[in-house]
Amino acid sequence: MMRTYSGHSTAEASNELYRTNLAKGQTGLSVAFDLPTQTGYDPDHVLARGEVGKVGVPISHLGDMEALLEGIPQGEMNTSMTINATAAWMLGLYVANADAHGVPSDQLRGTTQNDIVKEYLSRGTYIFPPLASRRLIVDMFAYCNANIPKWNPMNVCSYHLQEAGATPTQEIAYSLANAIDVLDAVRDSGQVDPDNMAGVVASVSFFVNSGMRFVEEIAKMRVFTSMWDRITAERYGITDPKARRFRYGVQVNSLGLTEAQPENNVQRIVLETLGVTLSRDARARSIQLPAWNEALGLPRPWDQQWSLRIQQVLANESDLLDYPDIFEGSVVMDGLTDELEESAVAELDDVLSLGGAFEAIDELKGRLVRSHTERMRRIESGDQIVIGVNAFTESAESPLAGEDSILKVDPAGQAKTIAELEQWRSARDIDAVSAALDELERVARTDENIMPATIELAVVGGTTGEWAGRLREVFGEFRAPTGVAAAIGVGASGTGLAAVADRIRNAEGGPPRLLIGKPGLDGHSNGAEQIAVAARDAGFEVIYQGIRLTPEQIAAAARDEDVDVVGLSILSGSHLELIPETIRLIREAGVDAPVFAGGIIPEEDRATLIDAGAAEIFTPKDFELSRIMDRVADLTLEQM
Numbered sequence: 001m002m003r004t005y006s007g008h009s010t011a012e013a014s015n016e017l018y019r020t021n022l023a024k025g026q027t028g029l030s031v032a033f034d035l036p037t038q039t040g041y042d043p044d045h046v047l048a049r050g051e052v053g054k055v056g057v058p059i060s061h062l063g064d065m066e067a068l069l070e071g072i073p074q075g076e077m078n079t080s081m082t083i084n085a086t087a088a089w090m091l092g093l094y095v096a097n098a099d100a101h102g103v104p105s106d107q108l109r110g111t112t113q114n115d116i117v118k119e120y121l122s123r124g125t126y127i128f129p130p131l132a133s134r135r136l137i138v139d140m141f142a143y144c145n146a147n148i149p150k151w152n153p154m155n156v157c158s159y160h161l162q163e164a165g166a167t168p169t170q171e172i173a174y175s176l177a178n179a180i181d182v183l184d185a186v187r188d189s190g191q192v193d194p195d196n197m198a199g200v201v202a203s204v205s206f207f208v209n210s211g212m213r214f215v216e217e218i219a220k221m222r223v224f225t226s227m228w229d230r231i232t233a234e235r236y237g238i239t240d241p242k243a244r245r246f247r248y249g250v251q252v253n254s255l256g257l258t259e260a261q262p263e264n265n266v267q268r269i270v271l272e273t274l275g276v277t278l279s280r281d282a283r284a285r286s287i288q289l290p291a292w293n294e295a296l297g298l299p300r301p302w303d304q305q306w307s308l309r310i311q312q313v314l315a316n317e318s319d320l321l322d323y324p325d326i327f328e329g330s331v332v333m334d335g336l337t338d339e340l341e342e343s344a345v346a347e348l349d350d351v352l353s354l355g356g357a358f359e360a361i362d363e364l365k366g367r368l369v370r371s372h373t374e375r376m377r378r379i380e381s382g383d384q385i386v387i388g389v390n391a392f393t394e395s396a397e398s399p400l401a402g403e404d405s406i407l408k409v410d411p412a413g414q415a416k417t418i419a420e421l422e423q424w425r426s427a428r429d430i431d432a433v434s435a436a437l438d439e440l441e442r443v444a445r446t447d448e449n450i451m452p453a454t455i456e457l458a459v460v461g462g463t464t465g466e467w468a469g470r471l472r473e474v475f476g477e478f479r480a481p482t483g484v485a486a487a488i489g490v491g492a493s494g495t496g497l498a499a500v501a502d503r504i505r506n507a508e509g510g511p512p513r514l515l516i517g518k519p520g521l522d523g524h525s526n527g528a529e530q531i532a533v534a535a536r537d538a539g540f541e542v543i544y545q546g547i548r549l550t551p552e553q554i555a556a557a558a559r560d561e562d563v564d565v566v567g568l569s570i571l572s573g574s575h576l577e578l579i580p581e582t583i584r585l586i587r588e589a590g591v592d593a594p595v596f597a598g599g600i601i602p603e604e605d606r607a608t609l610i611d612a613g614a615a616e617i618f619t620p621k622d623f624e625l626s627r628i629m630d631r632v633a634d635l636t637l638e639q640m
Contacts, residue, residue, distance in 0.1 A: 006304060007032035007057035009413045011067035014057040017301060019071060024305060025312060028078040029110075030288050031068070032056035033090070035521035035572055038125040039548070040086050040468025043417045046550060050577030051521045052414040055298070056082075060421050060463045065093040066100070075103040079110035080155070080249070080286075085127040087114040088136050089467045092454035095148070099459075111152040111205055114140060117178040118157045120361045120480040121368055122164035124523015124547045127468055130358040132475035136450060137182055142191035143451035145200055152205045154182060155249070158224075162209035163255045164526055165372025168220045168340055171209065173347035174357060174364055176227060179204055181356040183236065191449065201232050202243035208284070210275040211253045212268060217275030218327065219336040221282035223344055224248070226337075249286035250276045257295040259621045261388030261395050265292040270310060277314065279333075280325040287311055293400070295620055297602055298573060366486025369529050373487040376530055380624050389623055421463070428461030436460050437470050444474040482525070482546050487533045496626030500633050501539035512564040512636045515593075516544040517554035519582050522572035523547050527598060527620075531567060534625040538633070551578060555585035563593050565636045568614075570599040580612035587613070594635040598622075 006021065007014040018029055033056040036048040042060050043052045052058050059065055074097070083090045091112050095105055116133040119126040126133065140153040158166070158175035166174065186192055186200055208224070210217045228246040232238045252272035257265045269289050276284040289307035291299035299307075314320055327333040354360040378384035385391045436457040443453045457467055504512055514535050516528050525547050532544045543561050558566055566586060568579055579597050586595060597609060598618035606617050615635050618628055 006030065007034075008055075008298060009053040009057070010417060011057055011059065011064045012070075013413075015068055015070050015072070018068075020301060021304065021308070022072070024308060026308060028080065028286065029072070030080045031082065033081070033083055034058045035125065035523075037090075037464055038083060038086060039521050039523075040089075040127050040464060040472070041521070042463050042465030043414065043421055045465060047521055047548065048414075049520070049581075050414075050574035051572060052417050054573040058417050059090065059093065060417075060465070061424050061461060062093055062096055062100075062458050063420075063424055065097045069097060073103075074098045074101065075107040077109070080113075081110065082113045084113055084116050084119050084123075084125055085133065086464060086468055087112040088140055088450055088454050089458070089464060091140065091148075091151075091153075092451065092458040092467075095455055096458040105148045106150070108148050109150045111155045112140070113157060113207065114154040115157040115178065115207075117174075117181075117357045117361070118160040119523070120478075121174070121365050122160040122524075122526070124480070124525055125521075126478055126480060126523075128471065128475040129478040130361060132471075133478075134182065134185055134358055138185045138189050138191070139450045141182070141186045141200055141203070142189065143449055144203065145192055145196055149199065152203050154179075154203075155205050155207045157207040159207050159209040159251055161368065162211060162253065164368045165370075165375055166368055167371055168216060168223075169343040169347050170367065170371065172220065172223055172227065172340075172344040173351055175206065176224075176231065176344075176348055177351040177357040177360075179206075179228075180231065180235065180352070181358050184356075187236070197236055198238050198240055198243045201236050201238050202240075202245075204247075206246065206248035208248045208250050208276065209253050210250055210272040212256050212271060214271050214275030214278075215333075216336070216340075217272070218279045218282070219333060219340050221248075221276060221284075222279060222327075222333070222337045223341040225282045227341065227344065227348075246282075248284055249288070250284040251288045251290060252276070254290045254294055256386070257290060257292075258386060258389050259295045259619055260393070261398070262293055262295060263398055263400055264388050265290075265295070266306075266310075269307065270314075273310065273314060277320055279327050280323070281328070282325075295600070297600060362481045362483075365481045365483035367483075369483035369533070370487040370490055372526060373490045373530060373533050376623070376625060377490065380626065386623075389621070424461065425463070432460040433457070433462050433466070436462055437466060440467065441470050441474055444471055479546055482529060482532070482544055484529055484532045484536070484542075484544060487529075488536050490533070496624075497534060497537040497629060500626060500629045501537070503630075504539045504633050504637065507637065508640055511539055511541045512633075512640065513561060514540040514542050514565050514567060514632070514636075515554070515558050515561060515563040516542065516567045516569065517549055517557070517582070518547045518569050519549055519551050519554055519578040520570060520572060520574050521548055522570050522574070522599075524571045525569075527571065528567075528569040530625065531569070531598065531628070534629050535632070538626075538629040540629075540632075540636075551582035551585050554582050555589045555591070558586050558591045558593065559589040563591070564640060565593050565632060566591075566595045567632070568595060568597045570597070570601075573600065575599060575601050576605055576608060579609055579614060583613040592639070594639050596632060596635065 035051045144151045144153045158171040225246040229244045232244040291303035440453045594615040596616040
């Protein structure tokens with residue numbers, strides 16, 4: 001199965017992109033949703049400002065789903081939806097749209113990602129507390145088992161754990177613990193006949209990362225395969241070998257893609273692809289590749305075509321698929337696999353002893369931030385080589401660079417989407433929507449399955465924000481741990497942070513106070529967490545309240561906490577809207593502290609942000625945290 005992860009601007013624009021990619025040889029859909037859709041907000045919500053259509057397609061109601069799939073036969077398509085907190089709602093819209101076009105549910109094939117644990121640990125698009133979220137996942141498993149048997153209700157994502165710093169041992173253990181936690185809950189829910197558990201287990205798929213150490217990645221996949229086979233046999237009594245198969249798809253590593261010399265990302269992508277294709281016995285069944293320029297911004301259709309062609313060359317021009325497993329009997333691979341499996345089993349047993357993945361969120365988050373901190377320290381010290389970043393940095397100017405090297409979403413798209421949403425609301429039967437919302441709430445307060453009420457709300461015209469809003473009233477909202485405290489002091493002595501601490505130790509009034517804020521809905525917090533850890537190691541008093549804050553909330557915190565410097569982090573492409581607005585509100589609050597910003601920010605946007613009041617801009621090429629902290633210290637001491 002060959003896919004490219006895509007979606008942007010509007011449902012209509014994304015539909016055009018999908019149909020183009022399918023015509024070029026793509027064999028399945030992989031839908032990227034924008035952040036408001038992922039976090040349960042309609043486009044006109046205050047937190048959606050600047051985020052609509054930026055990192056995916058906005059889907060607010062059944063009309064959007066119909067436009068997204070126009071001309072694409074649902075009964076024949078295998079559709080992967082990267083959606084988690086609102087997965088039940090998106091599946092409800094998908095089912096309702098299929099029914100409206102005469103496609104029965106038992107013909108639908110595809111996957112909802114629906115892995116909320118990794119959202120708490122790395123990606124940040126969660127809404128509800130852990131146990132309420134698990135209930136929604138369990139209900140989807142039970143409903144799909146009875147009504148959509150070809151659908152995979154959950155795609156357990158070790159991918160994002162690696163992006164958050166997980167070692168291969170942690171990636172294996174935490175994702176398997178997550179799958180065990182959910183399957184145990186499905187088994188114990190009483191919604192699935194014990195005789196049907198084989199079908200439930202077989203419907204679990206995995207979404208795995210593949211990094212640059214591709215020999216180690218091959219061993220990792222062999223361990224995943226053997227451990228899953230053993231767990232499903234021993235824990236759930238599955239006797240059918242096909243139902244025990246470790247079915248996984250891959251997107252190769254985006255964490256390792258570099259802004260510096262981005263052309264090097266092409267060979268990185270190829271090597272990472274080999275890590276999940278060379279070993280036939282542990283080969284990925286579905287692969288999607290990032291584009292060479294994803295560290296710069298949103299890829300263009302041509303860039304996605306290039307990534308698709310990489311797969312097609314490997315599959316059709318090489319002899320990769322012609323032989324049995326070439327590592328069978330390999331002393332080196334067998335030894336590496338055995339060593340990794342031993343460590344992964346021990347880590348998995350430890351997580352289960354803590355009550356499982358859903359109960360151990362705080363502990364696992366701390367471990368991941370610590371692992372990621374160790375990785376960043378190795379890169380900064382030169383112990384881990386990254387070509388073009390900390391070695392072989394001299395380069396001729398790339399002919400691939402320039403203002404047109406990434407896709408830019410038309411900012412007018414947000415206003416258009418909001419206007420269409422208002423039109424949708426005005427044309428529906430509001431009494432039917434109100435009744436459906438009341439029924440959704442009633443079911444949510446019981447142990448009944450949530451899916452029938454969800455589908456009915458989709459049919460009568462409910463919206464993403466209404467579905468999530470009503471469930472927020474029942475379940476409440478969750479603030480995930482930051483994990484920062486667990487990584488303080490990791491390798492700080494060898495990175496120059498101690499020298500920064502010496503500079504600011506005698507600052508007038510005590511340690512400078514640094515506020516780190518993430519305005520908007522961007523949940524990718526790895527960078528903000530690493531700045532927080534480095535700042536504390538450098539002697540700052542750090543105030544970091546986590547993700548998903550409005551500019552107003554950040555400005556109020558800057559005022560109330562009497563901070564000396566403010567750092568803003570955005571990776572979702574909404575920096576031109578949210579950073580100037582946050583700075584404006586900070587100044588209106590009477591705070592004159594310098595403000596610096598960081599994230600995926602194209603070079604051509606730097607001047608605009610500086611003109612808006614940003615004192616400094618950092619991007620992924622600024623990998624030396626001690627230099628960042630030294631510059632932040634300059635800004636702070638100049639102002640104090």
